[in-house]
Amino acid sequence: MKVEDTLKDLVAIDSVSQRSNTEIISYxxxxxxxxxxxxxQLPYFDDTGVEKINLVAQxxxxxxxxxxxxxxxxxxxxxYHPAWIEALRxxxxxxxxxxxxxCDTKAFIAxxxxxxxxxxxxxxxxxxxxxxxxxxxxxxxxxxxLAAAKPFTARYAIVGxxxxxxxxxxxxxxCLAEITVRGREAHSAYPQIGASAIFRAARLIGHIEQxxxxxxxxxxxxxxxxxxxMNVGLIEGGTAKNVIAxxxxxxxxxxxxxGQESDYALDxxxxxxxxxxxxxxxxxxxxxxxxxxxxxxxxANSPLVQFLEESSGxxxxxxxxxxxxxxxxxxxxxxxxxxxxxxxxxxRTGEFVPVDQLDRCVEILSQAxxxxxx
Numbered sequence: 001m002k003v004e005d006t007l008k009d010l011v012a013i014d015s016v017s018q019r020s021n022t023e024i025i026s027y028x029x030x031x032x033x034x035x036x037x038x039x040x041q042l043p044y045f046d047d048t049g050v051e052k053i054n055l056v057a058q059x060x061x062x063x064x065x066x067x068x069x070x071x072x073x074x075x076x077x078x079x080y081h082p083a084w085i086e087a088l089r090x091x092x093x094x095x096x097x098x099x100x101x102x103c104d105t106k107a108f109i110a111x112x113x114x115x116x117x118x119x120x121x122x123x124x125x126x127x128x129x130x131x132x133x134x135x136x137x138x139x140x141x142x143x144x145x146l147a148a149a150k151p152f153t154a155r156y157a158i159v160g161x162x163x164x165x166x167x168x169x170x171x172x173x174x175c176l177a178e179i180t181v182r183g184r185e186a187h188s189a190y191p192q193i194g195a196s197a198i199f200r201a202a203r204l205i206g207h208i209e210q211x212x213x214x215x216x217x218x219x220x221x222x223x224x225x226x227x228x229x230m231n232v233g234l235i236e237g238g239t240a241k242n243v244i245a246x247x248x249x250x251x252x253x254x255x256x257x258x259g260q261e262s263d264y265a266l267d268x269x270x271x272x273x274x275x276x277x278x279x280x281x282x283x284x285x286x287x288x289x290x291x292x293x294x295x296x297x298x299x300a301n302s303p304l305v306q307f308l309e310e311s312s313g314x315x316x317x318x319x320x321x322x323x324x325x326x327x328x329x330x331x332x333x334x335x336x337x338x339x340x341x342x343x344x345x346x347x348r349t350g351e352f353v354p355v356d357q358l359d360r361c362v363e364i365l366s367q368a369x370x371x372x373x374x
Contacts, residue, residue: 001117003362004097004355006031007110008090011099017076017137018050024075025053028132031113032057036121037130044145052134054146059373060127067152068126069372070333071365072324073109073160074136074143077101084349096352103341107353108160108361111340115365124373129154136324139291143327150331156304156372157333158365159325162341165357165364167308167316169336170222173256173295174322177266178249179204182284185239185246194244198237200276200283201248205232207272208252215265220257222318228265229320230254255320258297263289294326302334307371311364312338319343 013024029039037057046052058067080087080100087100097107112130121128129152134142161168181201186194212230219226230252237248254265266289273285298305305316316336321343325335340357 001114003110003114003358004090006113007097007102007106007353007358010106010110011090011102012088014088015075015077015101016079017135018079020051021075021134022051022053025055025132028055028075028109028113029057032116032130035116037116040151042146042149042151046135046141052142054134054142055132056151057130058127058152059121059124059129065127066332067129067154068156069368070129070131070154070157070328071112071160072131072133072157072328073105073112074133074324075109076134076137077104077106078137078347081349092355095355097355097358098350098352100351103162103351103353104343104346105160105162105339107162107341107358108339111358111361111365112160114362115369118362118366119369124369126373128369128373133324140293140322140324140327143324147327147330152331154328154331154333157325157328157331157335158304158308158368159323159328159335159337160339161319161323161337162339162343162346162353163319163337164342165312165338165340165360166314167305167312167336167338168319169300169302169305169316170258170297170318171295171323171325171337172223172228172258172318172320173262174291174293175254175256175262175266175289176291177252177269178288178290179252180286180288181248182286183244183246183248184282186244188242188244191244195282196244197248198245200280201235201237201250203276204269204273204285205250207276208232208269211265211268211272214268218257218260220259223257223320226257228254228256228260230265256295258295260295262292262294293322296326296329296335298334298336302336304334304336304372307368308336308338308364311367
């Protein structure tokens, strides 16, 4: 089956994160089993009660076998605008294949399926695995469950993401905290009897801006930007224009460089909040650390890094967005993020993957299987 036809099938399956991914998992399991893989489904229910499934397909399921190479792709996509009427119909235009998920990351999955179907699996001497996860777009939740379940251990893993076929051997962490600052409501004509939670939150946010500037001192080459970044992306507070706000809530996001603890930046925020409390005994701040995805870094002389650099003709780099690589590292693998398409066109209406990159990815993944498993 041609890789474009497989991608067409995958795009036609609506696998937005909010829905169950059972349909696309069924499709992938059927394809893998027909190719000679043994499959195992690891189902779970998300926080809304929707069934999700991680799928592991292996050439060997012997208890003592270590997967030599795992090809990993997430099955979920972000939502698409209703006006994009062709979102679930793969279309070609000027050497580009357009459709929701065509870039992120159904192109990689299609390339992986095509690669395994072009190889005689009976000649592989070391175990190969294809891993398909759920809920990557909402926090790499499926991969984290997979790592916790430990259904296998692996030596190397290629984690599919749109990198324009540049191997990425390092990535920043992704962390979130929900911060609530308390105040005291009052009529805005009499501010002396109230205390504005918004003013207090603004003071804390001012400290966060200073912390963000301080974090620029610790830099890691290869990242853009080369330091831990911080962002207040959401803020909400107050009930009316003429009421002193009794509560203000905001979301803090930070992306850590390798070698820096995921809670280092948050500890600095906690210290700033403690300082504000010393200055104002009524300053009350609640910090809920909602998410802390670790950064990762695979050694430059890893055989997988060197192979992908050589086969792609590109030096390895680093990504600033979150990936499932840390979860594969938890399963023992040296992980590299790699795949066709450009992350800058992912998630938007008209998302696409270049045809030439898709075809080249099939070739590189086929070579990787031969190199590491044969």
